[in-house]
Amino acid sequence: MPVFGTLSYSKQKTIIIVSFLLIPLLLLATFTYFPAIKLVYYSFTNWDGYSPEKPWVGLDNYREVFGNPDIFKVFTHNFAYFAMGIVQNIVAIYFAVVLNSRLRGKNAFRMLLFLPYIMNGVAVAFMFGYVFDTTNGSLNVFLNSIGLTGLGQTSWLGTEGLVNYSLASTGFWRFMGYNMVIYIASLQAIPRDMYEAATIDGAGPLQTLWRITLPNMKPVIQLNLFLTVTGALEVFDLPFVLTKGGPAGASQTYVQRVVETAFAFNNYGLASAMSIILLFFVVFVLLLQQFVLSRGGNN
Amino acid sequence: MRNKLYSLGFVIMITSALSLSGCGSDNNNGNTASPATDEPAATSSANASAETNSPATEPAAGGASDISGKITFLTNRTDMIGKEYDDYLKRFNEKYPNVTVEFEASQTDYNQQAKVRMASGELPDVMFVPTIPNSDLPKYFAPLDDLGLNDQLTFKDFKSFDGQLYGITTGNSTTGIVYNKQAFADAGITEVPKTWDEFLAACEKLKAKGVIPLASNFKDKWPLNDWVYSVPRIIENNPDFPNEKLNTDTPFTMDNGYGKSLSLLRELNEKGYLEKDINSTNWEQSKKDIASGKFAMYYLGNWVINQVIGAGTTSDNVGFFPLPYDNSGTLTAPLSPDFFYAVAKNSKNVDAAKAFVKWMIEDSGYEDFAGFISPLKGKESNLSQLKEFQSTGVVLQEGTVDDAKVTEITNKAQLDLPAMAQEFVLAKDPQTVFDKWNKAWSKAKKDLGY
Numbered sequence: 001m002p003v004f005g006t007l008s009y010s011k012q013k014t015i016i017i018v019s020f021l022l023i024p025l026l027l028l029a030t031f032t033y034f035p036a037i038k039l040v041y042y043s044f045t046n047w048d049g050y051s052p053e054k055p056w057v058g059l060d061n062y063r064e065v066f067g068n069p070d071i072f073k074v075f076t077h078n079f080a081y082f083a084m085g086i087v088q089n090i091v092a093i094y095f096a097v098v099l100n101s102r103l104r105g106k107n108a109f110r111m112l113l114f115l116p117y118i119m120n121g122v123a124v125a126f127m128f129g130y131v132f133d134t135t136n137g138s139l140n141v142f143l144n145s146i147g148l149t150g151l152g153q154t155s156w157l158g159t160e161g162l163v164n165y166s167l168a169s170t171g172f173w174r175f176m177g178y179n180m181v182i183y184i185a186s187l188q189a190i191p192r193d194m195y196e197a198a199t200i201d202g203a204g205p206l207q208t209l210w211r212i213t214l215p216n217m218k219p220v221i222q223l224n225l226f227l228t229v230t231g232a233l234e235v236f237d238l239p240f241v242l243t244k245g246g247p248a249g250a251s252q253t254y255v256q257r258v259v260e261t262a263f264a265f266n267n268y269g270l271a272s273a274m275s276i277i278l279l280f281f282v283v284f285v286l287l288l289q290q291f292v293l294s295r296g297g298n299n
Numbered sequence: 300m301r302n303k304l305y306s307l308g309f310v311i312m313i314t315s316a317l318s319l320s321g322c323g324s325d326n327n328n329g330n331t332a333s334p335a336t337d338e339p340a341a342t343s344s345a346n347a348s349a350e351t352n353s354p355a356t357e358p359a360a361g362g363a364s365d366i367s368g369k370i371t372f373l374t375n376r377t378d379m380i381g382k383e384y385d386d387y388l389k390r391f392n393e394k395y396p397n398v399t400v401e402f403e404a405s406q407t408d409y410n411q412q413a414k415v416r417m418a419s420g421e422l423p424d425v426m427f428v429p430t431i432p433n434s435d436l437p438k439y440f441a442p443l444d445d446l447g448l449n450d451q452l453t454f455k456d457f458k459s460f461d462g463q464l465y466g467i468t469t470g471n472s473t474t475g476i477v478y479n480k481q482a483f484a485d486a487g488i489t490e491v492p493k494t495w496d497e498f499l500a501a502c503e504k505l506k507a508k509g510v511i512p513l514a515s516n517f518k519d520k521w522p523l524n525d526w527v528y529s530v531p532r533i534i535e536n537n538p539d540f541p542n543e544k545l546n547t548d549t550p551f552t553m554d555n556g557y558g559k560s561l562s563l564l565r566e567l568n569e570k571g572y573l574e575k576d577i578n579s580t581n582w583e584q585s586k587k588d589i590a591s592g593k594f595a596m597y598y599l600g601n602w603v604i605n606q607v608i609g610a611g612t613t614s615d616n617v618g619f620f621p622l623p624y625d626n627s628g629t630l631t632a633p634l635s636p637d638f639f640y641a642v643a644k645n646s647k648n649v650d651a652a653k654a655f656v657k658w659m660i661e662d663s664g665y666e667d668f669a670g671f672i673s674p675l676k677g678k679e680s681n682l683s684q685l686k687e688f689q690s691t692g693v694v695l696q697e698g699t700v701d702d703a704k705v706t707e708i709t710n711k712a713q714l715d716l717p718a719m720a721q722e723f724v725l726a727k728d729p730q731t732v733f734d735k736w737n738k739a740w741s742k743a744k745k746d747l748g749y
Binding site for chain 1: 518519520549559574575576577578579581584709710713715718722725726
């Protein structure tokens with residue numbers, strides 16, 4: 001066995017890189033790629049989740065998903081999360097710009113806005129159950145106490161058109177701080193001298209925001225939008241804890257439906273196919289977003 | 300440079316060696332851990348070691364002092380070990396002085412644990428039947444027909460195969476209206492309602508008092524289970540009604556059990572007898588509200604009685620009566636079993652095990668402690684709520700085992716009955732809900748070829 005030090009530089013480099021990566025790659029393969037490959041395999045079977053045999057059914061599961069318009073109708077519920085996510089990004093940019101300026105106590109404000117993100121998602125959902133309760137919920141009690149008694153009767157989680165926005169607003173509360181922190185990081189990467197030059201040339205604050213800040217943040221905005229879109233497509237915990245998809249399925253999301261198909265109705269094959277379709281859907285939406293946003297041209 | 304790289308390489312090798320050995324020690328832990336968890340199994344295998352030729356035919360109800368031996372009982376009621384079970388054993392030994400019983404605490408998942416023990420052939424002498432097909436029962440368990448209880452037992456056919464009885468229910472539950480007696484008295488209701496009209500009148504009185512008559516916990520969905528799993532079969536007066544869905548393409552119609560049952564719930568909601576906003580209910584809070592009298596009633600199983608008492612009221616303030624689902628005046632309530640006792644076929648002391656099961660059913664008083672209705676037909680409960688329930692002259696209707704085909708169709712159609720109940724109550728036109736699910740049902744039935 002040759003002594004390590006006598007090997008050529010490039011060989012040493014390879015050995016080091018491989019040995020450093022071995023464990024993370026092993027973990028990645030075990031917990032991400034192996035289950036993913038299994039998922040693809042299950043999506044072609046009719047497996048019920050417990051019996052030893054997994055009957056091969058070819059593309060039947062995919063045909064069933066695309067043949068059932070009900071399954072795709074739930075994506076309209078996800079729209080609320082998307083719309084709320086856009087608002088969330090705009091507000092996050094606003095706070096990032098404000099809290100990046102010279103402001104007294106800005107660190108305290110940053111921390112306050114970021115705090116909801118570190119809380120456990122299910123705990124947040126559970127907590128908001130008490131906020132949105134119709135008769136005893138703090139939101140309605142507050143609305144009543146300031147005299148809005150009409151609005152204070154609203155069934156936030158029980159009205160068909162409203163429930164998804166109520167749920168999405170919880171997501172807004174939770175993730176806005178996270179987006180904001182990413183925006184602040186990118187703001188701090190913008191060289192100060194650009195602003196100085198612009199000020200000397202006589203640019204106002206709005207002009208610097210529009211012409212310097214936003215263009216420089218474009219890659220980060222893209223990243224955040226991507227997170228928002230995939231987040232909106234994959235919502236699960238909020239409706240699962242708060243409404244169980246109710247009233248009468250009005251807040252059911254796609255992932256919830258997948259989970260139900262697999263674990264309540266013992267149809268792992270169909271559920272796997274639905275997950276694979278979601279994966280392709282996310283890729284498709286991502287490509288679309290790339291296409292639309294890069295048309296403005298940074299090249 | 301070369302030196303630095305050399306030392307770096309050394310460090311890496313050490314690190315990976317360490318991490319590898321880390322894995323190794325993990326494996327070791329895994330290996331040593333499994334015998335540790337198997338330990339109880341090992342002790343019981345000692346009991347069953349001379350298992351091969353046990354006299355399973357000898358009647359168990361022989362002379363009490365002739366029966367002797369040591370038996371193990373694998374129980375899920377870990378809380379009773381060292382407390383009530385010690386007392387049971389003392390009383391049991393008064394009758395059978397030569398039998399020793401060892402109570403073994405199960406792990407959290409009784410079913411799973413029992414199946415593992417079945418696979419390894421190391422069953423405790425007395426246990427509960429796990430979820431296995433009835434055709435497998437004779438492989439593991441001894442027939443219990445010789446206990447002399449057959450004509451008194453409830454759910455005699457649930458765990459039977461080829462005409463022989465392998466499992467006896469440990470206790471039964473029923474479903475009914477659990478109510479706050481004070482709230483009823485304050486609203487001027489002197490007698491529990493015996494017909495649907497009387498029930499509605501009582502609700503109206505409660506509502507006029509500012510009390511919410513029935514806490515449905517609609518949002519949580521599971522509290523509606525009885526409206527779809529039990530009420531339809533008692534309305535139809537046909538225990539097998541849920542399984543008869545197999546023979547029809549339209550299992551849900553307005554004039555059969557499902558339609559009638561859900562219409563009752565819908566009527567209660569339309570008249571404002573349920574929570575103000577049924578889409579925003581809170582289960583934990585509702586128990587406190589029933590206890591305090593802000594809500595008056597639940598329609599749930601008798602298991603909830605103790606929870607209501609625990610939420611802050613006294614036992615004599617909680618009453619229990621059957622739901623009067625129509626105006627006929629005859630009352631029927633569903634009866635459902637809990638775990639089933641079974642005796643291992645290969646037990647060394649089958650007679651002692653059988654004697655213990657018989658004693659548990661007849662004399663232990665376990666059903667009162669656990670809040671169950673006795674496994675014996677017509678035996679009156681010592682619990683005041685169940686006594687009140689039985690005193691209405693209610694007929695307790697035993698359910699039947701779910702047909703595997705019906706379950707298969709239900710899953711294929713993605714039909715969740717409590718969710719359908721929610722849709723039914725909330726829909727503008729409930730018929731559309733039934734139409735939708737009838738369509739899904741017939742399609743799934745056709746696809747599966749039934």
